[in-house]
């Protein structure tokens with residue numbers, strides 16, 4: 001087998017892509033791990049640990065160790081800020097053109113002194129550390145916030161940088177890779193809660209999403225209202241926001257678990273807090289989760305019913321109007337904070353990637369497997385899928401799916417190499 005036909009390109013460095021890359025690299029295969037962002041780890045890299053006195057088995061702690069192992073693995077070449085532009089060839093002999101976008105911040109020069117953030121005049125800041133645990137640690141520039149990208153001549157961060165690590169001009173770079181197989185692990189988009197206009201996300205400061213809450217706990221170590229910094233005592237979670245409705249006929253699998261575990265964490269920090277969970281039905285599948293539910297059901301108020309509207313009162317409280325199915329009537333209640341348990345949606349970029357690679361999407365917009373046997377295989381020989389780009393999964397299931405994709409890729413590469421050797425022997 002020639003060396004390049006044994007290489008594998010993993011597209012997307014979330015936990016499922018990382019699991020695939022480590023599985024392959026640990027068996028001696030060279031891996032290119034492609035990530036469109038400056039840092040790796042995907043969504044789960046910014047999740048909080050939800051342990052109280054006991055571990056809640058949320059799996060957030062698994063992620064940092066796997067990231068560290070990936071970054072230092074000699075068989076893994078990390079290509080950040082990069083996406084696929086073109087693909088040609090076939091199993092055992094793919095040629096992939098990669099585009100690496102212009103790097104505004106030279107990571108080799110950046111000493112993370114924070115001066116750029118200090119002088120940036122926008123609120124929120126357009127240039128900032130990606131997040132505390134980001135690996136590789138890096139500052140990022142948000143084109144949507146930066147005044148320069150709005151036609152203004154602001155140059156404060158570039159001038160203030162002591163190591164001249166910031167530049168606004170330059171070009172993206174292209175390179176070509178030869179690989180035997182590809183694993184697509186491009187993950188999901190968090191459902192955009194603004195689409196449910198009546199729930200007030202983006203309009204009322206104390207309506208947040210589950211992802212916002214994860215990040216507040218990671219950053220602050222406890223729950224504080226973003227605007228006032230006050231610890232809320234009366235909190236509601238609304239389940240199935242962006243799942244199991246007319247546009248999304250599937251369950252996101254993770255929302256009941258993270259909502260209940262975050263509720264447990266809130267009660268642990270503040271036993272007097274009143275937590276209500278509005279749900280359609282609770283998905284309690286998963287290791288230890290039914291037991292977790294039994295423990296918390298006495299302390300958390302569960303209301304079977306879907307809120308239809310949230311309004312902000314004159315005092316800033318949030319009035320939730322909901323149908324209580326068990327009582328068969330429409331009710332109202334007020335809360336200091338409402339958390340929308342947003343689900344897992346297919347990535348908006350999946351269409352483009354599917355076209356570039358020639359792979360199929362399923363009806364709900366996730367990448368389709370070739371058959372229903374859960375084989376990780378796509379309609380193209382040598383291209384596999386891993387993790388939530390195939391459908392909703394939690395961290396352990398994403399890791400398992402990533403490892404399965406890697407095993408499948410290794411197997412077909414071995415088979416195609418021995419077939420080629422057999423053909424050569426006959427000529």
Ligand SMILES: Cc1cc2nc3c(=O)[nH]c(=O)nc-3n(C[C@H](O)[C@H](O)[C@H](O)COP(=O)(O)OP(=O)(O)OC[C@H]3O[C@@H](n4cnc5c(N)ncnc54)[C@H](O)[C@@H]3O)c2cc1C
Pocket residue numbers: 011012013014015016017034035036037040041042043044047058059060082083084185186187188189190210211214254258342343344347349353386387388389393394395396398
């Ligand atoms: C609010 C919320 C809370 C959750 N909490 C928990 C929890 O407590 N425990 C748990 O087990 N699970 C939880 N989950 C589920 C968890 O987020 C997923 O299981 C996990 O993130 C899936 O990893 P992934 O690698 O498949 O996808 P992602 O995390 O989405 O990673 C995909 C990666 O691919 C990159 N990428 C995308 N497109 C491209 C491209 N074209 N080229 C290159 N790179 C690309 C992305 O930038 C990203 O780094 C939660 C989910 C949500 C929404």
